[in-house]
Amino acid sequence: METVNPEPGRNSALDSKHELAKEETKGKILVQDDGALNDSTEAELTKINLMRTLVESRGPSSKEVDDLMIRRFLRARDLDVDKASAMFLKYMKWRKSFVPSGSVSPSEIADDLAQEKIYVQGLDKKGRPIIVAFAAKHFQNKNGLDAFKRYVVFALEKLISRMPPGEEKFVSIADIKGWGYANSDIRGYLGALTILQDYYPERLGKLFIVHAPYMFMKVWKIIYPFIDDNTKKKIVFVENKKLEATLLEEIDESQLPEIYGGKLPLVPIQDS
Template sequence: MEGEPEPNSQLKDSTDAELSKIRLMRAFVEARDPSSKEVDDLMIRRFLRARDLDVEKASAMFLKYLKWKRSFVPNGYISPSEIAEDIAHDKMFVQGVDKKGRPIAIAFAAKHFQSKNGPEGFKRYVVFALEKLCSRMPPGQEKFLAIADVKGWGYANSDLRGYLNSLSILQDCYPERLGKLFIVHAPYMFMKVWKIVYPFIDDNTKRKIVFVENKKLKSTLLEEIDESQLPEIYGGQMPLVPIQDS
């Protein structure tokens, strides 16, 4: 179609097996949900990779995602006015890119509290954040890097339902978007909750999570992020920018 990139340029790093599975899956999902025609091959490939190239499983996951998106994000985007409570807590920031060109997000777990209005608002905030990160990815980049800073975290922040909801949205609706997650300043109490959450994390995601020791914090982050792009609070040069302003 006119205006569309050549499939090969978009998928130049795909294996032959992936290319044939992408064609199979596209035919399958377009027959069941015509809105599938609007998504690019990269999205189809992300869902396939999330299900180890199993076309049937990836298609079921993808069709479920399309249904979710229509009901949960009917306008195609989340407006900041819908998530004012979460934005007011200033708990997430986005600025700079790592050495691979992946946008960097920083989340402060001690600034998150269970919403008085139930879990829907936080779910919308998570979608808002993920969409922001995806919109900041340069051409050829599909992933982001995140730093979860758990300093000062306590039981008041222990929103287990919120954590599981956000994990579910990330894994089921934005597969293959997380490139790496550094968890820093994790207190002992947080590890108790982590043990509850851990079994719900799929194996692909588990491989991307790194707990960083305090004494190795800057050196570990510098392996992935240049000093000019590293947030000031971790010894770099990049000021924090609230996600709604990024």
């Protein structure tokens, strides 16, 4: 996705605040008391404080987010404070307009929930929750693209709520078995990708794409250029004959869904 820059006409102001923030944070590295940032580098800790000063000067509501969120946006922009701040402020603006109540109600996305196309169950060997999406169960939303986007937000928030303390990422299995052109929804796929990359950065740990038919690869070629480089590194196409073995490298049998040779039944995302 294209890099988000500061608002037009605000660059010089942002630069001035950047310099001021540097002075204010010089010599100060603040670590949360719960130790959540213990795996941060010294450079990250310094830039977290710097970025927080910047975004709070532009949006007071930024004070409500924790340092882990600030760090995720920083990591998504390779620790570039200006780019990460612009990305974060865009997220805050989107959140306020798209999810004004703070969450998505199941009643808003009843049609997508009825398709039962996303399930969750289990944790991988790193403690990351597992989500399974069945592409053949997805059809374009008759209520429009925004309704599907709300469904994506609902699923991501549900998944995040299942994360063990200290965990920030999830693992996804995209099962393309049975997918056909009736399921092809490029606008929906790109909308979901935008939400994941722009508004939930550094949440995806790994994406396994399984049972991908030849027809799907034509659509994949359209989507691929819109995937940022950090996300591309996390995507693995799995050969059918190596499916169970590949998944077992990262997921214990006791935590693997039954349909892939494991022991856990899948649970629809709305019931998790």
